[in-house]
Amino acid sequence: MLLRVHRLGGNLCSSLFHCQRSGVTCVGKGTNLTQWLMRRDFHISCQWHITMPSWVIDSYGKNDVLRFTNNMMLPIIHFPNEVIIKVHAASLNPIDVNMRSGYGAAALRMKRDPLMIKSSGSEFPITLGRDVSGKIMECGLNVDYFKPGDEVWAAIPPWKQGTLSEFVVASGNEISQKPQSLSHAEAASLPYVGLTAWSALRHAGGLKEDNCSNKRILIFGASGGVGTFAIQLMKAWGAHVTAVCSQDASELVQRLGADDVVDYKSGNVEEHLKTLPLFDFILDNIGGSTEEWAPALLKKWSGATYVSLVTPFLVNVDRLGVADGMLQTGVTIGKKAMKHLCKGIHYRWAFFAPSGPYLDEIASLVDAGKIHPVIDQVFSFTDVPKAFQKVEEGHARGKTVINVTNKG
Numbered sequence: 528m529l530l531r532v533h534r535l536g537g538n539l540c541s542s543l544f545h546c547q548r549s550g551v552t553c554v555g556k557g558t559n560l561t562q563w564l565m566r567r568d569f570h571i572s573c574q575w576h577i578t579m580p581s582w583v584i585d586s587y588g589k590n591d592v593l594r595f596t597n598n599m600m601l602p603i604i605h606f607p608n609e610v611i612i613k614v615h616a617a618s619l620n621p622i623d624v625n626m627r628s629g630y631g632a633a634a635l636r637m638k639r640d641p642l643m644i645k646s647s648g649s650e651f652p653i654t655l656g657r658d659v660s661g662k663i664m665e666c667g668l669n670v671d672y673f674k675p676g677d678e679v680w681a682a683i684p685p686w687k688q689g690t691l692s693e694f695v696v697a698s699g700n701e702i703s704q705k706p707q708s709l710s711h712a713e714a715a716s717l718p719y720v721g722l723t724a725w726s727a728l729r730h731a732g733g734l735k736e737d738n739c740s741n742k743r744i745l746i747f748g749a750s751g752g753v754g755t756f757a758i759q760l761m762k763a764w765g766a767h768v769t770a771v772c773s774q775d776a777s778e779l780v781q782r783l784g785a786d787d788v789v790d791y792k793s794g795n796v797e798e799h800l801k802t803l804p805l806f807d808f809i810l811d812n813i814g815g816s817t818e819e820w821a822p823a824l825l826k827k828w829s830g831a832t833y834v835s836l837v838t839p840f841l842v843n844v845d846r847l848g849v850a851d852g853m854l855q856t857g858v859t860i861g862k863k864a865m866k867h868l869c870k871g872i873h874y875r876w877a878f879f880a881p882s883g884p885y886l887d888e889i890a891s892l893v894d895a896g897k898i899h900p901v902i903d904q905v906f907s908f909t910d911v912p913k914a915f916q917k918v919e920e921g922h923a924r925g926k927t928v929i930n931v932t933n934k935g
Contacts, residue, residue: 577601581692582911583652587629590919593912599654602688602696607669609696612679615711617690618658618928619918620719620752622879626655626685627915631841637849638686656689656929657682659697660705660714670699678705680890682718684881691911691929703886706893713900716926719879720752721889721898723836724760724810727753727877729885731834732808739764743804745824748812749785750776752926753836755901757810758783763897769803771796779901779924800824811835827871838876901925908932 581599584592602611625631636650637643660680663673673679681702683690705714728734734742744761748754749770761768762784770785777788789799797820805826811817814837825831839859844852860876867874892898903925906914914927 579693607667611665615661616715634844654689656691659690660711731875731877742807832873
């Protein structure tokens with residue numbers, strides 16, 4: 528039997544108790560209440576379900592699989608390092624559209640269920656959305672650096688339930704104090720793209736504040752979410768940035784600090800870039816044919832690095848299965864890395880990685896005025912399908928944000 532008691536900031540609302548023959552077990556911060564119930568030998572003969580509004584999918588497909596429901600079960604704290612966040616704002620990324628269509632389903636299912644105990648399809652309903660800005664409502668017993676009422680932001684990993692809901696659960700090491708200078712809508716536009724760019728530039732590329740001065744950086748897809756963040760971060764660290772984007776986005780990327788702007792629609796981009804001095808680092812958000820010729824634009828035998836955000840890992844796992852997909856991916860990256868190393872450059876892939884500590888560093892840059900949110904359009908919570916459609920159409924100039932509470 529089940530009694531769900533929900534605690535919001537100290538009032539009865541977010542703990543889950545399983546009443547079994549062996550007694551009462553608490554998950555979350557309900558220990559005192561549980562002991563109180565046990566001392567009084569309570570017997571629960573009914574279920575009390577607490578639900579919340581969410582946008583979910585029950586199968587993979589096009590935009591028509593998105594479904595609004597008021598009956599999504601309220602999330603609970605399963606582990607002592609987790610928190611429950613009331614979502615004030617969320618935002619969409621291309622990965623949300625791809626996940627809606629089934630991209631990465633096999634790999635993400637493996638992450639959710641490593642032992643493959645559950646049957647295929649048991650992951651539904653899935654709530655999409657990775658970015659969140661909101662307020663902590665409840666903390667697990669081991670969460671020391673946050674408390675109910677704290678305003679936080681985070682990027683939730685894609686194998687977890689997402690942020691297009693009234694509440695979402697996150698690990699304490701995935702969240703950070705929201706930048707004080709931003710509204711919730713502004714803050715929700717940054718975590719996923721910021722951490723993706725951070726992974727590519729800082730970890731894969733080895734770039735940091737004390738080694739970027741006067742380095743020449745080339746960014747393909749510079750007007751997208753990751754690109755606009757990367758431009759600002761590189762300029763904050765003193766680099767020279769060349770941005771490749773369409774002509775109608777040139778004003779935006781120049782305003783963000785790009786030193787040179789190349790319109791990929793006018794003439795031969797490869798030939799144009801060859802007329803410029805060689806680069807120390809290339810961030811490729813586009814992939815495809817660009818990867819065939821762009822590495823030649825790097826300085827040879829100087830530690831120059833080409834980092835691509837377009838990798839075949841999830842596609843390989845979906846197509847070949849977990850074991851063969853991982854093997855094929857390893858072979859591919861090994862061949863490419865060796866091929867480019869023989870030519871005097873480093874070739875690497877980069878992936879999004881959730882991290883509260885890195886969001887702390889990003890928040891400092893934001894509050895110092897060095898990183899600004901770039902928002903294309905804000906949608907209400909009732910218009911989530913329209914927001915997905917906009918992201919799917921592409922060519923956005925900044926992020927698509929969802930106001931969940933209508934408070935901004």
